[in-house]
Amino acid sequence: MTVFKFSLKRSFSNKTNLLLLTLFPIAFIFFPEGEYWPVLPYGYQYFGIVLLFISIRLTTIILVDRAKGVVKRLAVAPISYGSYLCQNLLAFSVILVMQCAIVVYGGVLLGVELYQPHWLMLLYVSFSFTSLAIALAWISIFRSKESAFLIYMSLVTLLAILGGLLMPLQIFPEALIRIAVLFPTYWLNQGMSWIASEGSVGDFILINGVLWLYTIIFMILGSTRKIH
């Protein structure tokens, strides 16, 4: 588990990352509630966007390793690329899941109205993995972390708007709402609506299932690029 251990260490190695991975999510607990929208307080509505950004921040470790030739060096070592990738992703997952727990249960401790916090935690965990898979697929097509991050910011903004995380979907034309179904952020938004409305468990499983389907697809896309 060397790669896992050092991946955690590298993730917290600079001040920006340290702030981003610890204090930044805590701040979201204190965001106010909206009057009519969103169904959860703003911090929880936007937390999905945070997960998307943190995922790319974490996975750039893999991009840097590839660009600098570390992956090439590891290809000669007695460790498979799959093992290297899995250990890195496991470390990133641990960080993301801990953030989800801090935000959800921190909110519970502070008395924030989260309706069904355990289900919310489950939803955030599912979306964390989806974010990680999207970020992995995204970095697999870039050689420079700067360009990968800059273009990703635009993509995330688009995903957040069209998925209904930044503004209510109802204000969009019908055609756009139909297209929104294609975005993982839409399903996160649906999940949060379900938590507030207390729908059937089947619906919640469907929402999480779609998120996991995205996770698998993007994970496959992202893990195919190896050394060159």
Next chain:
Amino acid sequence: MTIASMRGVVKRYGSYVALDSIDLDIHAGEIIGLLGPNGAGKTTLIGTLTGMRPFDHGTVELFGQSKHPFSHENKEKIGLVTQEITIFEELTAKENLQFFAGVYGLKGEVRKQKVREVLEFVGLSDQANKLPTKFSGGMKRRLNIACALTHSPSFLIMDEPTVGIDPQSRNYILEGVKRLRDRGTTILYTTHYIEEIEAIASRVIIMDQGQIIKEGTPADLIQTIQHEEKVSFEVTDPERIPEGSLEKIAGVRRVLTAGNDITVISDAGSGNLDRMLSIIKEHTGVLGIQTERPNLEDVFFTLTGRQLRDKGEEQ
């Protein structure tokens, strides 16, 4: 004992042939200097030899295994010093070594001990807890080498390990390579700095355009192109040497006089220096002697018609 061998290895990138029927044997305890200009196929050869790059044709055998040459068992015996500096900038020198030692399965006290040893070997013990961002280019290169040594490989591949560093660091690295050889490590060393190869290699392989065009000991290679020897004498009074006395010596082709300098050109291997010297000393005083011999650069130029380095690459 043969550590690695390649037979008829071909590697293509589309229609471009990067490796063209490579036959190569590497024996235990050798330092092989792999010499060639940029694009000769050196890095591709390393890639195929280590299993990083699949090849299109031929066979590769490592440590006597041809069926599964790139097994984890074999990989544990190989160390790779990459051309790029492949270290983690966000981890200290010590942590970098701990990482690579861990990847090779070293744990606990053994790992600590190896990390200490390797830091000392590359002269970075006092920098162990510093980040590489604070290091000079030479120190980074040394750490890059150290990362390949934590598991004590018996076969070390060094791909241009001295690119872009100062002469002191280069000498330090070359001395380190010799010390590794003395410990029994087999080394494949690629570079396009001829003087490095001359300083350390027991055998030289010259590559160009994906092919091995010549191999042998440095002396053997020089011998193949050495057709004449040139000796220059600086004398007190060249007029006093009787005309034609030097030309009569066996093997002498020409004698040129300019000022106080007499240059005698003989057939290669004539072994007539003593005779020349005694004739000159008989008639006049000798102030200095200079011999000119071809080097590996001349070998490369003779074989390929090109210089090893572009002018822009000269340091």
